[in-house]
Amino acid sequence: MSDLIxxxxxxxxxxxxxxxxxxxxxxxKLPFLESLRASGxxxxxxxxxxxxxxxxxxxxxxxATAEQIIDAVMEARGFPxxxxxxxxxxxxxxxxxxxxxxxxxxxxxxLGEPQILGQVKEAYALARDGGAVTTPLNLLFQKAFHVAKxxxxxxxxxxxxxxxxxxxxxxxxxxxxxxxxxxILLLGAGEMSRIVATHFVESGVKQVRVSNRTYEHxxxxxxxxxxxVVRWEDFPKALIQSDIVISSTGAPRPIILRPMxxxxxxxxxxxxxxxxxxxxxxxxxxxxxxxxxxxxxxxxDLQEVADEGLAExxxxxxxxxxxxxSELDLYARFLxxxxxxxxxxxxxxxAVKIQDTELEEALRKLGDLxxxxxxxxxxxxxxxxxxxxxxxxxxxxxLVLEEEAANALHIFRELFxxxxxxxxxxxxxxx
Amino acid sequence: MTMTGNFALFLYVSAMAFALLYGxxxxxxxxxxxMVAAGAGFAMQTWQIAQIWSQRGYPPAxxxxxxxxxxxxxxxxxxxLMYPLTRSKILVFFLMPLVNLCFLSGLLVSSHEASAEPxxxxxxxxxxxxxxxxxFGISFFFVSFLYAAIFIMQDHSLxxxxxxxxxxxxxxxxxxxxxxxxxxxxYPLFSLGMFSSILYGVLHGSKQNYxxxxxxxxxxxxxxxxxxxxxGWLTAKVHPRRRSWFVVAGAALSVLIIIGIIWH
Numbered sequence: 001m002s003d004l005i006x007x008x009x010x011x012x013x014x015x016x017x018x019x020x021x022x023x024x025x026x027x028x029k030l031p032f033l034e035s036l037r038a039s040g041x042x043x044x045x046x047x048x049x050x051x052x053x054x055x056x057x058x059x060x061x062x063x064a065t066a067e068q069i070i071d072a073v074m075e076a077r078g079f080p081x082x083x084x085x086x087x088x089x090x091x092x093x094x095x096x097x098x099x100x101x102x103x104x105x106x107x108x109x110x111l112g113e114p115q116i117l118g119q120v121k122e123a124y125a126l127a128r129d130g131g132a133v134t135t136p137l138n139l140l141f142q143k144a145f146h147v148a149k150x151x152x153x154x155x156x157x158x159x160x161x162x163x164x165x166x167x168x169x170x171x172x173x174x175x176x177x178x179x180x181x182x183x184i185l186l187l188g189a190g191e192m193s194r195i196v197a198t199h200f201v202e203s204g205v206k207q208v209r210v211s212n213r214t215y216e217h218x219x220x221x222x223x224x225x226x227x228x229v230v231r232w233e234d235f236p237k238a239l240i241q242s243d244i245v246i247s248s249t250g251a252p253r254p255i256i257l258r259p260m261x262x263x264x265x266x267x268x269x270x271x272x273x274x275x276x277x278x279x280x281x282x283x284x285x286x287x288x289x290x291x292x293x294x295x296x297x298x299x300x301d302l303q304e305v306a307d308e309g310l311a312e313x314x315x316x317x318x319x320x321x322x323x324x325x326s327e328l329d330l331y332a333r334f335l336x337x338x339x340x341x342x343x344x345x346x347x348x349x350x351a352v353k354i355q356d357t358e359l360e361e362a363l364r365k366l367g368d369l370x371x372x373x374x375x376x377x378x379x380x381x382x383x384x385x386x387x388x389x390x391x392x393x394x395x396x397x398x399l400v401l402e403e404e405a406a407n408a409l410h411i412f413r414e415l416f417x418x419x420x421x422x423x424x425x426x427x428x429x430x431x
Numbered sequence: 432m433t434m435t436g437n438f439a440l441f442l443y444v445s446a447m448a449f450a451l452l453y454g455x456x457x458x459x460x461x462x463x464x465x466m467v468a469a470g471a472g473f474a475m476q477t478w479q480i481a482q483i484w485s486q487r488g489y490p491p492a493x494x495x496x497x498x499x500x501x502x503x504x505x506x507x508x509x510x511x512l513m514y515p516l517t518r519s520k521i522l523v524f525f526l527m528p529l530v531n532l533c534f535l536s537g538l539l540v541s542s543h544e545a546s547a548e549p550x551x552x553x554x555x556x557x558x559x560x561x562x563x564x565x566x567f568g569i570s571f572f573f574v575s576f577l578y579a580a581i582f583i584m585q586d587h588s589l590x591x592x593x594x595x596x597x598x599x600x601x602x603x604x605x606x607x608x609x610x611x612x613x614x615x616x617x618y619p620l621f622s623l624g625m626f627s628s629i630l631y632g633v634l635h636g637s638k639q640n641y642x643x644x645x646x647x648x649x650x651x652x653x654x655x656x657x658x659x660x661x662x663g664w665l666t667a668k669v670h671p672r673r674r675s676w677f678v679v680a681g682a683a684l685s686v687l688i689i690i691g692i693i694w695h
Binding site for chain 2: 156175176269270272293
């Protein structure tokens with residue numbers, strides 16, 4: 001496995017106030033990567049900085065250590081030196097496994113959440129555009145994206161909702177085909193209501209209206225969503241033109257009663273109405289949930305959906321871990337093949353160098369040969385060299401495929417004086 | 432059944448197996464395999480229909496077996512036409528069993544009914560128009576029924592507070608929209624198809640194409656039920672769930688008619 005070093009902090013061990021100190025802004029990432037490379041600690045690196053983690057995946061120089069890379073991160077952010085213990089370090093196979101788990105959402109605060117893959121991709125793209133991605137890092141991240149996609153599609157880990165806002169959003173998808181054309185009405189200006197509404201707005205819902213008992217609070221709240229404000233006394237009329245209603249008022253008794261909704265539904269011509277009641281005490285009379293076309297969910301219903309989703313995700317995470325282990329093994333073998341290609345290339349280069357030296361010497365001794373005769377001699381010697389090397393190369397390839405890669409490559413290297421007599425890059429070009 | 436027909440059946444059964452696996456595992460490759468097998472089966476069956484038509488000089492729809500198999504073909508043709516608009520992959524999970532049911536029902540009744548003797552009516556353009564209007568009308572009803580059933584499933588799931596993701600079926604809105612569109616498009620086709628043969632009989636002073644009986648009365652009843660569902664959609668006076676139940680009831684009655692025919 002490669003000499004990859006990962007250093008980082010995440011939500012599991014590091015409180016948010018310290019994660020904030022370490023978080024890199026968009027404009028700070030590339031200069032940091034450049035300085036890291038200039039300092040001689042890493043050939044290349046990818047910096048992943050999200051609200052839940054700051055991780056640096058580095059392709060280090062031979063003499064660089066994880067401690068030095070942690071120092072670089074801490075210095076760059078002015079992180080308290082006495083909190084060095086918060087950093088975790090993974091190397092080689094463990095670092096690769098960690099990245100696969102992160103990209104697949106298995107290491108996320110919300111198990112299986114999909115946003116992290118996009119964030120990893122952004123981090124990679126930024127480093128690549130800044131010239132900080134070396135070949136091993138490129139291979140690693142491409143593989144991580146592939147693994148994350150496989151995990152997501154084959155286990156379906158992200159399908160079930162695990163938060164109340166996502167549960168509401170997911171249920172809305174069961175009712176409406178295209179949420180971007182739907183209209184939301186927010187009753188009350190509670191925090192929970194804001195969170196749920198934000199989820200909808202971020203997902204493309206454009207038409208939001210707010211109705212609050214205190215008009216001024218409603219105006220202030222509406223500003224966050226670029227929403228229209230409806231006077232409290234007009235909200236029953238607004239129900240007729242709304243598709244999704246999120247209610248979180250502090251009213252002591254229900255404000256949406258069955259007779260009111262019966263009239264509303266007739267006027268709506270029975271178009272589906274999704275009612276999300278996250279107020280305690282509840283804002284919507286329970287009996288309205290039996291009306292045709294009304295889909296009513298209170299906070300407990302949403303929590304139940306979220307809990308079911310979490311249990312399902314945990315089951316799927318077990319399968320995902322097994323997939324990652326298998327992919328890790330494949331990746332290790334792939335890297336071994338990469339090593340094999342290098343070794344075979346070097347051996348061929350070494351053989352070609354001897355072949356060319358000896359050929360020139362022989363042709364010089366043979367004296368006046370016609371071009372055709374020279375060609376015959378050259379081709380004969382080349383064929384001999386290739387035939388002699390064919391058997392050991394075939395054998396070492398077979399051994400690598402049979403998972404004896406390390407031993408096979410070691411013996412192969414020992415058999416040929418690669419390190420002493422060759423300058424591999426030059427000879428590869430020659431070859 | 433001809434060799435081509437057997438081959439088409441084999442491909443349809445394979446497509447159904449892939450479609451059911453797709454419903455369970457939702458791997459894209461399974462959907463692709465479903466489409467390839469169904470497409471190949473469809474091509475085979477089209478070839479078979481064309482061959483028989485050219486040999487006989489009239490469409491192969493003069494007995495129940497042929498009608499069932501032609502309906503299977505039309506349902507599949509409708510799905511292929513609809514797919515660019517709906518992009519509904521999961522529909523194959525419901526559709527392929529229906530296609531196979533139609534095809535196999537044809538085989539089931541084949542031993543009960545000999546091919547009809549060629550009549551003058553078969554060789555007229557009236558017959559071809561009558562058959563294709565009828566068969567496509569029925570196929571529209573069948574796919575409308577699938578969407579209505581999906582609506583009821585989705586409604587049930589939402590009312591029982593489950594996140595609708597075990598089987599990624601279309602949303603209520605999508606299911607309702609397509610069920611309505613197909614019913615409203617199929618209804619005139621089916622009605623025209625049904626009455627074209629009566630009209631032919633009236634115009635040519637022959638009653639041989641219209642024999643009133645229990646089955647015919649049941650067909651009219653199914654036609655009326657579907658008509659009520661269509662009316663509900665057009666006027667939006669009936670809630671979508673009830674409209675969907677009307678469609679399901681109409682389809683159920685059609686199935687009962689088919690069972691009655693086979694039993695008879």
